[in-house]
Amino acid sequence: MxxxxxxxxxxxxxxxxxxxxxxxxxxxxxxxxxxxxxxxxxxxxxxxxxxxxxxxxxxxxxxxxxxxxxxxxxxxxxxxxxxxxxxxxxxxxxxxxxxxxxxxxxxxxxxxxxxxxxxxPEAFLTAYQAIVWLAELKPAEYILIHAGASGVGTAAIQLAGEIGAKIIITASAEKHFICKELGAEVLIDYKSQNFREVVMRTTNDYGVDVVIDFIGANYFNDNIESLARDGRLILLATLSGGKVKEFDVRQILSKRLKIIGSTLRSRSLEYQIKLTKDFKQFAYEKISSGKxxxxxxxxxxxxxxxxxxxxxxxxxxxxxxxxxxx
Structure with a gap:
């Protein structure tokens, strides 16, 4: 072939x-x-x-x-x-x-x-795993999705919307239109805005309950500071690198945070089959209807x-x- x-x-x-x-x-x-x-x-x-x-x-x-x-x-x-x-x-x-x-x-x-x-497949299964299985996102919770206009980002916005979460995204300004069209409520231009400041202003200093991140090192401290108490950070990639120079781990304790790293490709076949079945049950009819x-x-x-x-x-x-x- x-x-x-x-x-x-x-x-x-x-x-x-x-x-x-x-x-x-x-x-x-x-x-x-x-x-x-x-x-x-x-x-x-x-x-x-x-x-x-x-x-x-x-x-x-x-x-x-x-x-x-x-x-x-x-x-x-x-x-x-x-x-x-x-x-x-x-x-x-x-x-x-x-x-x-x-x-x-x-x-x-x-x-x-x-x-x-x-x-x-990859975009939606990755997003579903992160949002539903790992973050256990609930209705009315705040979620911050980085790289909102990416394949996984656009999938995550739609899945979070189906759950009933309040969605904040980061993306370059010229890509905001698609994020808004898919259901994002707060649009942050990562090139000109500090996302932590926008998050805290938007949530009246409450913070977000979930962060979905692909950036890694450069965003880590601001991600932690953006999280509310009992917040969950789901780390899916490290596009900016993997080493954080300074970090106060006491924030994890005081806020009772969960930091979860995950990949999908290296998961067992059994895991991927169960994830696929769960995703189908959640989303297949919605995909078939165009929702x-x-x-x-x-x-x-x-x-x-x-x-x-x-x-x-x-x-x-x-x-x-x-x-x-x-």
Missing amino acids: KAILFDEPCNADKLYIGEFPKPEVGEEEILVEVKAAALNRADILQRLGKYPPPLGASPVLGLEIAGTVAEVGSKVFKWKTGDKVFGLIPGGGYAQYAVIHEEMAMKIPDNLTFEQAAAI IKPVIDKVYDWKDVAQAHMRMEENKNIGKIVLKIN
């Missing part, structure tokens, strides 16, 4: 379409003819040699796919050839074919294209994968970047 490949850690312009062995289908897996795959920061880090795939995963980039079932494993009875599916995989999405466990695959709703479906929707920044033909990666590296995207696989 054809797949997007790279020979060693490299810049985006070294990605190319080449020949790669077609994956073999396990007993409980399905082989998907991939029609669309979405980009993630993990793809960029893996390309740069900073994020190796989990043991046993395909070395080909790509964590979320949409396509049609081409073959089913010997113990698969849930799916048949021709079914339209989408889902999260540990790697191998930038290819003509990919395998996925039958319980990780979801049926593509009739109202979604392959490109729209591919934009859902919850993936936000797509741009769709690229997969031969233009270098441009797609560069757009994400330059933080130009609003929502997800998708590759159309031919």
Whole structure:
């Protein structure tokens, strides 16, 4: 089969379409003819040699796919050839074919294209895990979502809105419109405003109950100071680095804070299956009705994968970047 490949850690312009062995289908897996795959920061880090795939995963980039079932494993009875599916995989999405466990695959709703479906799995499962499983967000609580216009950010805004939370986001000013459209109430331009000051002013010095953060070191102190008593900080990435120079740990005690770090790709298959099932129960009908929707920044033909990666590296995207696989 054809797949997007790279020979060693490299810049985006070294990605190319080449020949790669077609994956073999396990007993409980399905082989998907991939029609669309979405980009993630993990793809960029893996390309740069900073994020190796989990043991046993395909070395080909790509964590979320949409396509049609081409073959089913010997113990698969849930799916048949021709079914339209989408889902999260540990790697191998930038290819003509990919395998996925039958319980990780979801049926593509009739109202979604392959490109729209591919934009859902990683962003929404990551956001759902952070907001529902880890933060246990409740109605009327305040939540601060950093990188609100990112793929996970746009998913998190919608999920928090369904729960009934009060939503504050950070994003560059030119991206605020989509966050507001999705339900964010307070919009902070991280380039010109101090988010802690806006948070405390907005909440009458109460603070927020939950922070969803991807930035890491540069935001850590202000995140802690922005949290209310019994607040929860969910750390999903460290885009600004991982080392905090000075921090008074007594704030954790006095405020009774929870600081939770989490990844999804390295989780066990059993964990990911349970998360997928929980997410489907919470959101599938809302997606099917259009109440919850993936936000797509741009769709690229997969031969233009270098441009797609560069757009994400330059933080130009609003929502997800998708590759159309031919």
